[in-house]
Amino acid sequence: MSEVIPEFSQNANNMRKSVIRELLKLTQQPNIISFAGGLPAPETFPVHDLEEATQQVYKKSAVAALQYGATEGENPLKAELIKYERSRGIQVEKGNLLITSASQQALDMMPKIFLDPGDCVLAERPTYLGAIQAIQSYQGKIIGIPSSADNDGFDMVEMGKRYERAKAYGEKVKYIYVIPDFQNPSGICWSLEKRKALLDFAYREKLFVVEDAPYREIRFMGESIPSIYELDQKGKNEGNVICLKTFSKILAPGTRVGWILAREDIIQKLVIAKQAIDLCTSPFMQYVIAEYLSMGKLDALIQATRDNYREKRNFMLKMLDKYMPKRFDLTWTKPEGGLFLWISLPHYIDTEKMFYRAVEKNVAYVIGSAFYFDEAELNCMRINFSYSSFEQIEEGVKRLASVIQDEIDAHESGPRGQTCPEGIC
Amino acid sequence: MSEVIPEFSQNANNMRKSVIRELLKLTQQPNIISFAGGLPAPETFPVHDLEEATQQVYKKSAVAALQYGATEGENPLKAELIKYERSRGIQVEKGNLLITSASQQALDMMPKIFLDPGDCVLAERPTYLGAIQAIQSYQGKIIGIPSSADNDGFDMVEMGKRYERAKAYGEKVKYIYVIPDFQNPSGICWSLEKRKALLDFAYREKLFVVEDAPYREIRFMGESIPSIYELDQKGKNEGNVICLKTFSKILAPGTRVGWILAREDIIQKLVIAKQAIDLCTSPFMQYVIAEYLSMGKLDALIQATRDNYREKRNFMLKMLDKYMPKRFDLTWTKPEGGLFLWISLPHYIDTEKMFYRAVEKNVAYVIGSAFYFDEAELNCMRINFSYSSFEQIEEGVKRLASVIQDEIDAHESGPRGQTCPEGIC
Numbered sequence: 001m002s003e004v005i006p007e008f009s010q011n012a013n014n015m016r017k018s019v020i021r022e023l024l025k026l027t028q029q030p031n032i033i034s035f036a037g038g039l040p041a042p043e044t045f046p047v048h049d050l051e052e053a054t055q056q057v058y059k060k061s062a063v064a065a066l067q068y069g070a071t072e073g074e075n076p077l078k079a080e081l082i083k084y085e086r087s088r089g090i091q092v093e094k095g096n097l098l099i100t101s102a103s104q105q106a107l108d109m110m111p112k113i114f115l116d117p118g119d120c121v122l123a124e125r126p127t128y129l130g131a132i133q134a135i136q137s138y139q140g141k142i143i144g145i146p147s148s149a150d151n152d153g154f155d156m157v158e159m160g161k162r163y164e165r166a167k168a169y170g171e172k173v174k175y176i177y178v179i180p181d182f183q184n185p186s187g188i189c190w191s192l193e194k195r196k197a198l199l200d201f202a203y204r205e206k207l208f209v210v211e212d213a214p215y216r217e218i219r220f221m222g223e224s225i226p227s228i229y230e231l232d233q234k235g236k237n238e239g240n241v242i243c244l245k246t247f248s249k250i251l252a253p254g255t256r257v258g259w260i261l262a263r264e265d266i267i268q269k270l271v272i273a274k275q276a277i278d279l280c281t282s283p284f285m286q287y288v289i290a291e292y293l294s295m296g297k298l299d300a301l302i303q304a305t306r307d308n309y310r311e312k313r314n315f316m317l318k319m320l321d322k323y324m325p326k327r328f329d330l331t332w333t334k335p336e337g338g339l340f341l342w343i344s345l346p347h348y349i350d351t352e353k354m355f356y357r358a359v360e361k362n363v364a365y366v367i368g369s370a371f372y373f374d375e376a377e378l379n380c381m382r383i384n385f386s387y388s389s390f391e392q393i394e395e396g397v398k399r400l401a402s403v404i405q406d407e408i409d410a411h412e413s414g415p416r417g418q419t420c421p422e423g424i425c
Numbered sequence: 426m427s428e429v430i431p432e433f434s435q436n437a438n439n440m441r442k443s444v445i446r447e448l449l450k451l452t453q454q455p456n457i458i459s460f461a462g463g464l465p466a467p468e469t470f471p472v473h474d475l476e477e478a479t480q481q482v483y484k485k486s487a488v489a490a491l492q493y494g495a496t497e498g499e500n501p502l503k504a505e506l507i508k509y510e511r512s513r514g515i516q517v518e519k520g521n522l523l524i525t526s527a528s529q530q531a532l533d534m535m536p537k538i539f540l541d542p543g544d545c546v547l548a549e550r551p552t553y554l555g556a557i558q559a560i561q562s563y564q565g566k567i568i569g570i571p572s573s574a575d576n577d578g579f580d581m582v583e584m585g586k587r588y589e590r591a592k593a594y595g596e597k598v599k600y601i602y603v604i605p606d607f608q609n610p611s612g613i614c615w616s617l618e619k620r621k622a623l624l625d626f627a628y629r630e631k632l633f634v635v636e637d638a639p640y641r642e643i644r645f646m647g648e649s650i651p652s653i654y655e656l657d658q659k660g661k662n663e664g665n666v667i668c669l670k671t672f673s674k675i676l677a678p679g680t681r682v683g684w685i686l687a688r689e690d691i692i693q694k695l696v697i698a699k700q701a702i703d704l705c706t707s708p709f710m711q712y713v714i715a716e717y718l719s720m721g722k723l724d725a726l727i728q729a730t731r732d733n734y735r736e737k738r739n740f741m742l743k744m745l746d747k748y749m750p751k752r753f754d755l756t757w758t759k760p761e762g763g764l765f766l767w768i769s770l771p772h773y774i775d776t777e778k779m780f781y782r783a784v785e786k787n788v789a790y791v792i793g794s795a796f797y798f799d800e801a802e803l804n805c806m807r808i809n810f811s812y813s814s815f816e817q818i819e820e821g822v823k824r825l826a827s828v829i830q831d832e833i834d835a836h837e838s839g840p841r842g843q844t845c846p847e848g849i850c
Contacts, residue, residue: 004627004632004664006633006691007539007599008538009536010541011537011538012538012697015697039492047483047487047491050483051483058472058475062470063467064679066467066472066677066678066679066680067467067679068462068463068678101703101707102703108702108703111434113433113434114434130701130704133700133701134701136701137537138434138436203429206430207429239428239429248493252491252709254489254492256703266431273437273562275555276440276529276532276559276561277529277559277702278526279529279681282526282681282707285707285709
């Protein structure tokens, strides 16, 4: 058999070989406690209310919901989203909205409409894996900006340097990608000053800012800070901020519905792109969500989710305090929102190598290197606190702590180099 | 205000400015009878059964349906699809299946994984607008192959010539895109001989065939012909055929669920691509469809849809016979399946210019030039018979005939050139 060998595109060859996918497959064994996924707590899904909303759709709009829809999105959902945004102080009209097949689709559309191969994006280092994958699938380059020592956003001095260096080398920076609220994976929340400084920089350099805001509503302590989209709207109003939102973290990810806020000319370009991508997002799911929103229960649901995640976050922090080895070089973040903690381990621990031993002990995490697009930091991991039960959190942290302790012991008892054959310690 | 001007990618600049979108907006006035859309008949949607299936999902699998799902697709749906394909003589395993956000997503993924800018696709001329848009959005080129005089597929001699010429010019042909069953827009159904000849050509030249099969089940007369996917499977079994399927025409397009059949290595590459495109297709919709399929009613539904469309097709042909001007240079196809007829008008009629006059008379179609990617034929149109009621079909055809008659009269009464100022007659 002379098989026809596929010759894939550069785009396809540039797609990240998914080490992480392979690792995550290992976590599907029955006894594993997985802190790896970014899954919302299933107990927050308003199953009963969604069922009622769905019944209403079958009763009132079955044919429209089951037929093809407009690429822009269904009018009933757009009307509800306008109310939602206005209740949060954002002025939008229908022309500023595009319904997407959740945020990942929006993340795919940004490089699609902005990047030619080799074009650059400024982004936090580390940043969301799905955004990295999307940018790389169009052969875009990411210029990583470290966060400041205060963990309140970009190190602006470093950003300036790296941006100027890129320009000097003839690189084209097309947009800035940030997750200002409870960044994935670091949990960092940008301060008001940093948001303003970034916007000013973007105005000055005539750049677009892509503000990815999936966790914005999931703040369980501290005070909400205006989004960069809002700051522009209430500032110069140049419309150079594109804000990506989703129902995945505030309602249910299985619906696969999100939305983009942007200037009308940008939305129009995105509509043309989306037409060739999937014609439209499921009108059925859009009608179900519109019906659910019209019940007026979303705000209470978000509040309940916040309460749930605050408790789980606090409990996980307590368990980390209780079980983790006490060391200056073993630290974790204490985020005011979102779904994740970020753990930094002693420099000689490679969390990818440790992963197999963790899985043997029936606990899993995401290796930190997954979130880097340049030289990865190898001694970090992301753990999720929203999905597991309290019992699982305690038991999982206990297992994780013992795996880490074993690594430390092996390093400290052996001759230097024994546990780090590749010379990284 | 110094607005930040977007600098779009070449991909975005290459996206077809949607003349058609603008034209279609005109058709949304209340009194218009539109033959333009490719919409299934709403009366075929099994609303009651889908409602029951949805209730079962809420009862049995609400949490899984509302949570994130695997990129490959949900197991219950894949299991049902394996049964469905096997009942049609196709052998597939889980690894040969990818659930997509309907066929358009699959059409977007083909150029994504195969085409670098400038790479070529062999395709029917004319062909489906959405496929053209997708290929152009990756800067792919389409080499158009006319159909043979028998209307049974490619003119194979012409294909050979154009393929060799492209190769001589150093062009890279990456795959062949065809819609062998009731092609959109022409309605052509490929003969068995042509399917085999195309497959042999693809074997010889080591090319992939992308077989787009949305209308395959919508055959209302004549005998079904094996798909190219099946011919390969029962022939050399090289796995160089990728078959795209969807629930849009056999169940309901508002679900936005389709599937790809392909060799396992191709599916694996597509899974990595899809991860960055939308993570996964709505698990909720996948569970609803799996539940519906498990009820065992799909075959009867497809049969009812065929009966419905046969009647509407026959009625539309009758109305065309009754109302259209009788001329050798005014003809239409008589397809054995699908949703469309293709009308060819006297050469001096430009259906785009005529469109505005048709809308004034409250009838709409798709201008033929929308389906061309090179020099368009201007005197054609596609009309849909599945969506309208019988009353609308009669009234719409009557209006359309009178618009066409007016064009003919104006041409015949005026001096040459009066109705064709651009010198095309």
